[in-house]
Amino acid sequence: MAVEKKVLLIFIQADSGVDGAASLEGASAKRSLFSTLKDTALSNIIRRAQFAIPPLALMILSSQKVPGVSQTFCDLRFENLPLDQHWDMAGISVQTGAVRPAFELARALRSRGIKVVLGGPYVSIFPDQCRDHADVLVIGEADDIWRDVQEDLLAGALKPEYRVATFPDLSIERVVGKSALDIKSYFTTNVVQTTRGCPFSCDFCNVHVMNGHRLRHRSIPAVLREVETFLKKDKRIFFFLDDTINADEEYAEQLFRQLEPFKIKWVGQATTALGEKPRLLDTFRPLRLRCPPDRH
Ligand code: B12
Numbered sequence: 001m002a003v004e005k006k007v008l009l010i011f012i013q014a015d016s017g018v019d020g021a022a023s024l025e026g027a028s029a030k031r032s033l034f035s036t037l038k039d040t041a042l043s044n045i046i047r048r049a050q051f052a053i054p055p056l057a058l059m060i061l062s063s064q065k066v067p068g069v070s071q072t073f074c075d076l077r078f079e080n081l082p083l084d085q086h087w088d089m090a091g092i093s094v095q096t097g098a099v100r101p102a103f104e105l106a107r108a109l110r111s112r113g114i115k116v117v118l119g120g121p122y123v124s125i126f127p128d129q130c131r132d133h134a135d136v137l138v139i140g141e142a143d144d145i146w147r148d149v150q151e152d153l154l155a156g157a158l159k160p161e162y163r164v165a166t167f168p169d170l171s172i173e174r175v176v177g178k179s180a181l182d183i184k185s186y187f188t189t190n191v192v193q194t195t196r197g198c199p200f201s202c203d204f205c206n207v208h209v210m211n212g213h214r215l216r217h218r219s220i221p222a223v224l225r226e227v228e229t230f231l232k233k234d235k236r237i238f239f240f241l242d243d244t245i246n247a248d249e250e251y252a253e254q255l256f257r258q259l260e261p262f263k264i265k266w267v268g269q270a271t272t273a274l275g276e277k278p279r280l281l282d283t284f285r286p287l288r289l290r291c292p293p294d295r296h
């Protein structure tokens with residue numbers, strides 16, 4: 001019987017930014033009781049003060065299951081790398097703010113014979129800068145292509161590059177699970193994306209480059225099913241990770257009216273145009289819209 005391949009999916013904290021520092025040391029590294037206690041206390045503070053939510057990208061990847069491959073999550077904001085175990089491949093999600101530690105980590109893992117796959121916003125926009133730092137690059141939204149990478153790992157035929165030819169069609173239902181998550185580690189694990197892409201072109205922002213100018217929608221019944229399923233495991237607040245929850249007002253109005261029976265609390269990002277849309281604001285109000293300070 002073929003041996004199961006083990007994949008570690010890693011979310012790495014940015015060098016600067018809201019996530020704070022975490023150790024890249026392996027679980028096996030010798031540390032004093034004081035430093036262990038200090039790190040645990042620090043992690044707890046980071047977790048609570050910064051509302052750590054799980055990376056949706058890695059939830060999506062770990063939900064793409066291929067028989068013969070197991071996927072494990074490691075969130076370096078408050079976990080150490082489990083280097084006391086065997087891993088065949090590690091997938092790291094790279095945002096621009098986390099490039100330096102991501103490349104350092106990739107080097108350390110590759111020196112142990114672990115195949116490293118880099119993906120995420122930075123890799124999709126600047127693949128040339130990443131090539132030397134990985135065995136495999138995944139360029140673009142990996143919702144479907146991640147399955148190919150796992151199958152190639154099983155077959156011993158990994159390619160140096162997987163490029164997503166067209167943006168994934170979000171109207172196809174892809175179930176996102178939380179089985180790889182340590183639910184209690186997070187402020188909430190209810191992270192949901194209803195649309196991708198942005199019709200605007202703010203010059204400081206890469207969303208319209210990364211996800212395209214055309215807004216792609218998930219089907220409303222699929223989002224409702226996800227909310228219902230997520231609530232079974234975690235009753236806390238929902239984070240809608242869309243870049244502009246009001247980008248398509250008609251869709252948003254229909255969706256949030258149908259979400260009313262769930263009586264959830266939620267957070268989302270909207271453009272200031274929302275202020276001029278009293279009907280949409282009214283739709284949001286019963287669900288207790290909270291507006292976090294952000295770039296919009
Ligand atoms: C929620 C969110 C956060 C949350 C959670 C972080 C997270 N990544 O989950 C918090 C608040 C912590 C956060 C913090 C920051 N964020 Co933020 N965040 C977002 C937001 C709104 C949604 C992220 C998300 O879940 N997207 C949905 C998923 C499905 O898309 P995705 O992450 O791109 O993943 C897909 C592909 O990229 C790829 N992929 C991703 N990772 C991997 C890994 C592998 C191995 C593979 C194969 C593929 C792959 O496949 C995925 C599925 O299609 C995005 C905007 C956006 N549109 O993405 C900004 C965004 C990612 N954040 C951004 C920034 C700048 C930051 C901060 C640096 C802000 C700061 N100054 O502190 C920090 C950095 C945090 C860090 N650790 O690096 C930028 C990144 C820009 C860049 N060039 O990298 C974005 C794009 C917004 C923007 N345009 O400014 N963020």
Ligand code: SF4
Pocket residue numbers: 198199200201202205206207208243244271295296
């Ligand atoms: S509206 Fe928001 S997501 Fe869209 S381009 Fe501007 S800053 Fe980026």
